[in-house]
Amino acid sequence: MSAAPAPLQAARAHVLIAVKDLRHAKSRLGPSLTADERAALTLAMVQDTVTAAFSSEAVHAVTVVTPDAVVAAAAGALGAAHFPDRGGDDLNAVLTAAARTVLSGRIVALQGDLPCLSGPELTAALAAARPLRRAVVVDHHGTGTSALIAESHDLDPRFGLDSARRHIDSGATALDGDWPGLRLDVDTPGDLAAAIALGPGPATTRALLSMDHIGSSHSR
Numbered sequence: 066m067s068a069a070p071a072p073l074q075a076a077r078a079h080v081l082i083a084v085k086d087l088r089h090a091k092s093r094l095g096p097s098l099t100a101d102e103r104a105a106l107t108l109a110m111v112q113d114t115v116t117a118a119f120s121s122e123a124v125h126a127v128t129v130v131t132p133d134a135v136v137a138a139a140a141g142a143l144g145a146a147h148f149p150d151r152g153g154d155d156l157n158a159v160l161t162a163a164a165r166t167v168l169s170g171r172i173v174a175l176q177g178d179l180p181c182l183s184g185p186e187l188t189a190a191l192a193a194a195r196p197l198r199r200a201v202v203v204d205h206h207g208t209g210t211s212a213l214i215a216e217s218h219d220l221d222p223r224f225g226l227d228s229a230r231r232h233i234d235s236g237a238t239a240l241d242g243d244w245p246g247l248r249l250d251v252d253t254p255g256d257l258a259a260a261i262a263l264g265p266g267p268a269t270t271r272a273l274l275s276m277d278h279i280g281s282s283h284s285r
């Protein structure tokens with residue numbers, strides 16, 4: 066990625082993607098996958114999410130917030146920076162700390178399990194959020210958060226149960242764009258089936274193809 070001139074770079078967003086230790090991630094996919102498959106799929110979805118984020122012209126940097134060296138290395142190979150999470154803090158505390166290390170500008174706290182995300186979707190969401198102090202992209206279930214967008218000092222992340230409601234109740238405006246890939250976070254076997262139907266990115270497609278009991282002939 067070539068460096069943008071400073072004013073343009075300042076107008077673009079910094080994406081933060083939190084990912085927990087791969088051994089513990091995506092436990093709700095547990096019944097249909099082995100532990101190794103779950104880790105491989107989690108990593109592949111992070112890779113597709115990072116790749117899609119970098120393909121958005123409204124993004125100038127991506128940082129993964131993670132204690133996992135494998136995630137940090139794989140995201141680093143795609144150009145992402147690493148903010149180490151040494152444990153002891155919850156997700157929202159570690160996201161707040163990461164956002165504060167980015168001194169100014171727009172932050173997108175983005176889920177890392179968006180295998181169908183496209184760059185144009187993220188560009189459109191960031192454009193819709195531009196006039197707003199704080200904005201939320203509600204996930205496909207209507208209860209969770211795919212993305213929280215705000216200035217770095219003002220992120221106030223409230224991820225977790227019913228986070229869409231808690232972001233809205235704390236002042237974030239829900240964006241209403243038609244962004245199926247941005248909204249489709251994969252936590253359950255049903256979400257995974259929906260992602261396979263929509264068309265996951267290449268890393269996720271490759272991971273699924275290696276799991277012949279799930280299998281996928283779908284790719285973008």
Ligand SMILES: Nc1nc2c(ncn2[C@@H]2O[C@H](COP(=O)(O)OP(=O)(O)OP(=O)(O)O)[C@@H](O)[C@H]2O)c(=O)[nH]1
Nearest residue numbers: 083084085090091092093130131132150155156177
């Ligand atoms: N760095 C970091 N990321 C976290 C932490 N807790 C959760 N996350 C990430 O935040 C996102 C939402 O977290 P969860 O829904 O709790 O976890 P998940 O791995 O997606 O799914 P489940 O294990 O099925 O709950 C996921 O990308 C997680 O990897 C944490 O303590 N530190």
Ligand SMILES: C=C(OP(=O)(O)O)C(=O)O
Nearest residue numbers: 209210224225228250252
């Ligand atoms: C933590 C959240 O995500 P998930 O859908 O992975 O539970 C959330 O939506 O706030």
